[in-house]
Amino acid sequence: MTTLVTGGAGYVGSHTVAALAAAGHDVVILDDFSNARRDLVGALRSLTTQKLEVVEGDAGDRATVDAVFDAYRIESVVHFAAHKSVPESVAEPLRYFRNNLMSTLTLAAAAVERQVGRFVFSSSAVVYGTPAALPVTEETPTEPESPYGATKIMCERVLSDVASASGMQVVMLRYFNPVGAHPTGIIGEDPPGEATNLVSAVMRVAAGTLDKFEIFGGDYPTRDGTAIRDYIHVMDLADGHLAALAANLGERPSRIFNLGTGVPTTVLEVVAAASEAAQRAIPFEIVARRPGDLGASWADCSRAARELEWQARRGLNEMLEDHWRFVSGRSDRQH
Template sequence: MTTSILITGGAGYIGSHTLLEFLAAGYRPIVVDNFGNSSPEVLRRVEKLAGAPVRWHEGDIRDAQLLDSLFEQARRDGAPVDCVVHFAGLKAVGDSVAEPLEYYDNNVHGSIVLLKAMDRAQVKRIVFSSSATVYGEPVSLPYTESHRLAPANPYGQTKAMVETILADWCQAGAGRTAVNLRYFNPIGAHPSGTIGEAPRGRPNNLFPYITQVAVGKREKLSIFGRDYPTVDGTGVRDYLHVSDLAVGHVKAVEYAQATPGWVAFNLGTGRGTSVLELVHTFEAVTGKKVPYEFLDRRPGDLAGMWADPSAANEKLGWRATRTVEDMCRDGWCWQSGNPDGYV
């Protein structure tokens, strides 16, 4: 029987790259997105890259009636939804501290509404976009999936809460599956430069800040902290090419179709790169200078965090293959060709 997958937040940065990978793998995705931090233009570009139409609907995952109609329409079309890939959520750490109720409402309540709709439609598989922020301050590095969870901000709390809800949901019903993918630091863009990260307003992450400085949209990069116990005093993170991350979701759906129950996987390279190492690699790859200044550490920032991805390597058959140089090259191809994002 032909089946579909429902992708919530499929027009977002990670969602759009994952949508493209699902289309390339022969899946029949359906996208629902409220375009709160994205644009329908993303989906039009994905269609051109894939050479195939994208089925999409504008709406919010907290709209139970909409979700019911999407599941029912897929059933009537003869391709019922077999699995949900759940990206839809707010994702800025700073904003979550300032507006925690918005984050709990959207990320946690929205996930509950989605799961109830899945139950009504008898959809028993979900791949959840989680985050390494669920780990909090490292007890040891690299992080393994058994590391204790101690998120330090409301955003991380929402991810940990949804993981817990999914574990309970799986326990309560036979045949249910939830694959939780704990991302580290996705950067870069599709190699074509057609789709990429387009934050609205001031970027919340390092890499789009670097590219916006390089393209002339910002004067200089602010680096917070130069006295961490790291290779050069700047923070160390596990940067992962967004296209590698996207492939991980295809592998996760394949796993979910074969293996019931709750499970979590780290998606990262297993290697740490400092802020200055990333800046200097970007300069070497692109030939663009990135002026920067050092500022004081920000409260809550960690000196270093990187993944042990061995479980995903072994059980999902997934491995990050692209280098930091690839991430910088592809990210610059996107930013230089689209200085104002999708506008």
């Protein structure tokens, strides 16, 4: 039996594939490489197995998805494949709705037809919008403030209804801000094109490929004026997906879990930790806020601790040290 991982060549997807393989799962990756590097496949195979199956294609294309299900005995699905930039979604909402909804609808239809038992969906804390109270629990009202967040909550509702109407159980993981890399430094986050995630941009400055880091907003009502987030090590997040696949939901058709550390951290604190990890100063400039960005958000993960028997184990310094190990090693290999 095999787990299908859509978007498995992306950042969180690749680390989850590594964790699945380490736990003895057979894995098939489906990825169109629109937000992933093809050379990651070789690195991932060196961590897992040369027999790792990789199919290049669009998770929203029914013929492609059917071909994958026909070729392999898919027992479970972990669905990452999605566009994921908040500011980009504000500029291109139709592109985000088309891609993120179609991939979820297509996969869900194929999975139900093939009687797949478990479907794990990669959601996001952006579904909460600007929460009225912190920390955020799974019962916090969902009021997304960007098209990206809207696509995530719409996909959650689709999958919840599909689970109620079928025998497929769905676990939806609302995770916060992934940081870090595999401890070997072999895989990590290095997206093609512009770095849209905070830590990727910080590390490019540390590596010398960007002149300075732009902090979007220095006038938030926080302890240093910069936005607060809940950063989680990508390997802890990968372990959360393993726990979601194995979770005993009982008679419940679906369940939602927050995945984070529960530790609020400002952007300036991330820059300081990155400077320490890289052993060099990271120049930055505070500029205007971006549309769709939030002032503060961090998680209450007690439900995941109780029901998934999962909790984050790695702190901010380990996140940044592992992230820098990958970025600096990649820079050395390229030169």
